[in-house]
Amino acid sequence: MSISEHHRSGLRDLLCNETNIPVLLQLARSVTKNVCSIDEPEEALGYLITQVGDTHKLLHKRHITKDLLFRYLNTRLPGTSTDFTKADLVMKIIQYWDKQSNGAVSKAPDSTHADAPSMQIANEQEYPIHLMARKFGEWFFNKYNSDSLILSDLWSDAALEMKVIADDGASDFECCSAEQVLECLVRAKQTFGFYFNPNLSHSGVQGRIDPYGQVIVLCCGTLHSAERSVGVFECAFGLLRDPNEGNNWKPKKFKCLLRSELSPPRLHTLDESKTLQLALTLPTPTDALD
Known part of the structure; x- marks a missing residue:
């Protein structure tokens, strides 16, 4: 055109x-x-x-x-x-x-x-930042669901904020260091028996850039237990390149919401998310990522 x-x-x-x-x-x-x-x-x-x-x-x-x-x-x-x-x-x-x-x-x-x-x-769906976000979302949740995430997949000083909202109340978790983040992620998955089903379309995974140049991957999807949908999740990942790992993008910051629902949607989207609306207003670069 x-x-x-x-x-x-x-x-x-x-x-x-x-x-x-x-x-x-x-x-x-x-x-x-x-x-x-x-x-x-x-x-x-x-x-x-x-x-x-x-x-x-x-x-x-x-x-x-x-x-x-x-x-x-x-x-x-x-x-x-x-x-x-x-x-x-x-x-x-x-x-x-x-x-x-x-x-x-x-x-x-x-x-x-x-x-x-x-x-x-x-x-817009083909912007480099969105293509990378979808690739990261697929990679991360495949590894997470298969219990194959390892410490070297995260930055050593990774940090996590997680909120779990269940029928009997809400729980908040915060931790720093790759060891603690990995332990918290594994414990949450095992405690509740969740399987994470991300919406890997453009409506469910997108990328943004924060004021510090960090790539933010926004991802949402549904939570499943024993082949039944039991809730939704909303996550924001902060990614930085690691020069010691082939300059690959690695997650440094995690912010997650896990929420149980009696009648969860068939497909959870970013537009419907309650925690990611502010992040969605961040800039969306159209160029290739540096």
Whole structure:
């Protein structure tokens, strides 16, 4: 899908100014993998439009920060609320450009922009951070259910917060160190006899980035005992690369909720989770992970 002319004009308005030209040049060098020497703003914008080819994807690039988008939108639409995620700001800016294009949003359904929302939804599932999150979720729960998690799978200073809500009350557990985290995870599973069935679709597992650059994997699913669904679980894992283990991603932080239910849903989703809503507002990078 190519970038429309009025989106090109909007991108020029956003990036080709004294404040944001350094971001524009950095972005162009990034998408061309420094193959070309790029020093002129118009040349850089041309490379971006050609190489990325999608307005939503381009605005979600890591170098285009939430702060940059907010400052731009606030200059064009003074009084813009600060209570927006980056994804919200991207959509607001695109809507602003569409309105400025003298009725572009009212074109026939076969216009380029008419397909953008559905294309964005389809493409979002393939963002590198979501692909990695689903791969991690599958790996972790396979090992957890088969009692094959080992200490080297976790960071040595791993930390866990777990809340178990049962019919007879709630219990909270906190611990630090890989040994204690592994022991707590195993004990919880054995005590209640749970089998963890994660929802490995995009509706059940997604990735985010926290303010410290840590990858956050959000995962939910159903709890089973003796082939019967007995509750739901919601987990947030904080992952960091381990240079001593082939630079692989390893969990360092665990935050889990296990909740028994008389009539649990057939499929638990992130939208229905009560503990992960704040984490879902964290940024979702579209680039490959560093």
